[in-house]
Amino acid sequence: MERIQMRRQLALMxxxxxxxxxxxxxxxxxxxxxxxxxxxxxxxxxTLYYRDSSRLILNIDQALxxxxxxxxxxxxxxxxxxxxxxxIGAKKVKAECTQFREYCKAGNSEGKKDKLGPWRxxxxxxxxxxxxxxxxxLTWQNIVIDKSKIxxxxxxxxxxxxxxTMFWFSM
Amino acid sequence: xxxxxxxxRSESFPAGLRVLVVDDDPTWLKILEKMLKKCAxxxxxxxxxxxxxxxxxxxxxxYDIVISDVNMPDMxxxxxxxxxxxxxxxxxxxxxxxxETSKVMKxxxxxxxxxxxxxxxxxxxxxxxxxxxxxKIHEIRDIEHENIDIIQMSRxxxxxxxxxxxxxxxxxxxxxxxxxxxxxxxxxxxxxxKKHRVVWSVDLHQKFVKAVNQIGFDKVGPKKILDLMNxxxxxxxxVASHLQKYRxxxxxxxxxxxxxxxxxxxxxxxxxxxxxxxxxxxxxxxSLNQNDVANGYQFCxxxxxxxxxxxxxxxxxxxxxxxxxxxxxxxxxxxxxxxxARSSQSxxxxxxxxxxxxxxxxFDSTNPPEFxxxxxxxxxxxxxxxxxxxxEDGYSQLPPHGPKPQIQMNxxxxxxxxxxxxxxxxxxxxxxxxxxxxxxxxxxxxxxxxSPTESAIDTFPVQTKSQLxxxxxxxxxxxxxxxxxxxxxNLSITDLESCQRNxxxxxxxxxxxxEDLTVxxxxxxxxMNFGQSIDFIDYDDPGFLAxxxxxxxxxxTADFQCPIDSTTECPIVDQGLxxx
Numbered sequence: 001m002e003r004i005q006m007r008r009q010l011a012l013m014x015x016x017x018x019x020x021x022x023x024x025x026x027x028x029x030x031x032x033x034x035x036x037x038x039x040x041x042x043x044x045x046x047t048l049y050y051r052d053s054s055r056l057i058l059n060i061d062q063a064l065x066x067x068x069x070x071x072x073x074x075x076x077x078x079x080x081x082x083x084x085x086x087x088i089g090a091k092k093v094k095a096e097c098t099q100f101r102e103y104c105k106a107g108n109s110e111g112k113k114d115k116l117g118p119w120r121x122x123x124x125x126x127x128x129x130x131x132x133x134x135x136x137x138l139t140w141q142n143i144v145i146d147k148s149k150i151x152x153x154x155x156x157x158x159x160x161x162x163x164x165t166m167f168w169f170s171m
Numbered sequence: 172x173x174x175x176x177x178x179x180r181s182e183s184f185p186a187g188l189r190v191l192v193v194d195d196d197p198t199w200l201k202i203l204e205k206m207l208k209k210c211a212x213x214x215x216x217x218x219x220x221x222x223x224x225x226x227x228x229x230x231x232x233x234y235d236i237v238i239s240d241v242n243m244p245d246m247x248x249x250x251x252x253x254x255x256x257x258x259x260x261x262x263x264x265x266x267x268x269x270x271e272t273s274k275v276m277k278x279x280x281x282x283x284x285x286x287x288x289x290x291x292x293x294x295x296x297x298x299x300x301x302x303x304x305x306x307k308i309h310e311i312r313d314i315e316h317e318n319i320d321i322i323q324m325s326r327x328x329x330x331x332x333x334x335x336x337x338x339x340x341x342x343x344x345x346x347x348x349x350x351x352x353x354x355x356x357x358x359x360x361x362x363x364x365k366k367h368r369v370v371w372s373v374d375l376h377q378k379f380v381k382a383v384n385q386i387g388f389d390k391v392g393p394k395k396i397l398d399l400m401n402x403x404x405x406x407x408x409x410v411a412s413h414l415q416k417y418r419x420x421x422x423x424x425x426x427x428x429x430x431x432x433x434x435x436x437x438x439x440x441x442x443x444x445x446x447x448x449x450x451x452x453x454x455x456x457x458s459l460n461q462n463d464v465a466n467g468y469q470f471c472x473x474x475x476x477x478x479x480x481x482x483x484x485x486x487x488x489x490x491x492x493x494x495x496x497x498x499x500x501x502x503x504x505x506x507x508x509x510x511x512a513r514s515s516q517s518x519x520x521x522x523x524x525x526x527x528x529x530x531x532x533x534f535d536s537t538n539p540p541e542f543x544x545x546x547x548x549x550x551x552x553x554x555x556x557x558x559x560x561x562x563e564d565g566y567s568q569l570p571p572h573g574p575k576p577q578i579q580m581n582x583x584x585x586x587x588x589x590x591x592x593x594x595x596x597x598x599x600x601x602x603x604x605x606x607x608x609x610x611x612x613x614x615x616x617x618x619x620x621x622s623p624t625e626s627a628i629d630t631f632p633v634q635t636k637s638q639l640x641x642x643x644x645x646x647x648x649x650x651x652x653x654x655x656x657x658x659x660x661n662l663s664i665t666d667l668e669s670c671q672r673n674x675x676x677x678x679x680x681x682x683x684x685x686e687d688l689t690v691x692x693x694x695x696x697x698x699m700n701f702g703q704s705i706d707f708i709d710y711d712d713p714g715f716l717a718x719x720x721x722x723x724x725x726x727x728t729a730d731f732q733c734p735i736d737s738t739t740e741c742p743i744v745d746q747g748l749x750x751x
Contacts (some may be wrong), residue, residue, distance in 0.1 A: 028291040033206065041205060045202060048198045080196070
């Protein structure tokens with residue numbers, strides 16, 4: 001019973017991610033790649049992505065701390081991040097990266113930091129409550145929390161790795 | 172085309188194609204591996220370019236095709252591309268999330284067979300075998316052209332009757348084809364497309380270079396070299412293809428030198444581009460300067476010195492264009508030689524095996540180079556001269572040999588072809604150039620030292636910068652750590668299995684949070700990441716080392732205490748040059 005409900009819930013959630021533009025076709029490709037030889041393929045891939053992207057975000061964040069901003073470095077990080085996000089089909093993240101890169105390119109000038117501000121807000125919600133918690137603004141915080149949910153989820157439902165992944169890319 | 176070759180030999184080709192995938196992004200690596208496996212290919216993955224090169228060098232016939240990402244931390248994808256093309260002559264496919272025309276063009280220029288845009292679809296990967304196939308076909312054509320060369324050269328200089336000679340050539344021709352087919356037969360049925368590659372060891376290459384010097388660049392030809400080398404098991408094609416690569420390498424050196432030269436001062440208009448002779452003069456000016464400087468360089472390799480002597484002889488009838496500055500000297504000196512050699516050389520075979528086959532249509536017909544030269548000379552010459560980097564004393568390890576006639580040949584083709592051929596040979600020079608900056612970097616570990624070296628090579632600045640960046644990022648970490656705020660919800664992180672493996676959830680040196688991304692990180696996590704960053708940076712240091720030619724890789728990676736004096740550099744470079 002529970003399982004069926006969960007499955008349904010997962011399916012809905014999954015679909016919503018597509019609908020809202022969080023995921024694109026690449027994710028479906030990944031799902032298609034999953035087979036008997038690699039039954040947890042999607043999960044493994046997303047795990048890798050998550051690990052890698054947290055490192056990247058850390059780097060980006062540090063780079064954002066510097067004053068003045070090193071746009072080239074930021075651009076580089078963004079490029080890597082974008083590449084990574086493309087791998088699992090994280091559409092929104094990819095779009096954000098592209099936009100961020102535009103900022104980087106546009107600016108080795110002063111006012112750029114303000115433009116970056118909103119981006120950072122968007123991606124990483126400030127604990128101090130800044131930035132509205134729109135659905136799109138799923139932040140690292142949410143992701144983190146969701147991950148713990150995911151693990152319980154995983155325990156309960158073994159054969160639906162895509163459920164796990166759905167949480168992960170939603171940022 | 173031989174009938175045997177027009178269709179796959181065994182049912183299973185392209186199954187079992189041995190693919191080497193290089194990408195620093197672990198996610199992509201996993202995905203590509205899975206995709207390729209689904210195509211029934213044999214996949215090997217690595218996430219470092221130098222590791223890839225090591226794998227490739229270990230088993231020269233171990234792979235059929237290489238797929239590489241463009242942006243990698245330890246080495247520019249384009250450079251890897253060049254190396255692979257030069258050393259192993261394998262088809263290389265580039266990939267990137269960035270599909271800008273300039274990047275794609277650069278890929279083609281450096282010899283990529285294809286440029287895929289991420290996200291990559293399965294269907295794109297299914298067809299990569301065509302590049303392997305195409306290369307095989309061109310190899311056959313290669314052989315054909317070489318045979319034609321034999322005819323021409325013999326006609327020029329020998330007393331053999333045409334009939335007798337033609338007979339020999341045909342015989343040779345058919346023999347070669349048969350061999351080739353036989354190889355294919357066996358290879359395909361083995362699910363591999365192995366070519367019988369000659370491994371050019373240091374000794375062999377030294378013999379080769381010695382032979383070349385002895386003959387003199389203006390008269391050098393595969394057959395003569397082969398005779399002089401006196402290596403029984405070596406075939407003319409081996410020598411020919413190696414000669415081609417050698418020329419490309421030299422031309423690449425020259426190109427890179429020019430690239431960094433303060434070329435602005437030189438007026439192109441000074442170079443009379445009208446006819447080949449004039450172009451020769453134009454080219455020779457570079458070489459003359461180069462000759463002077465090259466002779467002044469301390470070359471550890473004896474062959475270099477020998478070549479110096481040789482090239483001097485050819486300067487006689489070259490006119491110097493005075494606008495060329497001293498800077499150009501760093502370049503290989505044999506441009507003049509090349510021009511001379513050109514007239515007696517046929518370049519048909521040389522280009523067929525270059526990666527960008529389509530760039531060299533002229534070679535199928537083995538037209539005498541002079542003709543096309545006159546057409547495109549002006550622009551092409553300029554293009555060729557432009558990229559010569561300025562090499563100062565630090566680059567003393569550059570061999571004096573200038574680009575062979577290949578340079579001019581390149582100019583016959585479209586511009587991309589020019590840079591591609593040139594860039595291909597430049598691999599070694601870029602490697603050797605990087606030695607200096609690498610050492611400087613290691614010595615000082617200061618960011619500031621990177622800047623002078625950044626002027627050295629095109630691609631290098633990217634590397635140095637990223638290295639530099641990594642070093643720089645080291646500092647802020649400590650400051651950030653101290654400024655972090657505790658986060659209650661961070662505890663939830665600790666339950667997670669992934670990267671937070673090092674987290675010790677309990678504790679905390681929670682530092683104040685700012686509204687930045689550090690929000691969700693606590694002290695320990697940061698330290699973990701700090702550790703990671705350190706690793707990352709350390710990783711990059713060897714990566715930085717990797718910029719140094721791979722031939723140097725072994726001696727150097729032992730530790731960072733690499734001797735930086737020129738005496739040790741030279742032998743290393745020497746060694747490096749010959750590991751082909």
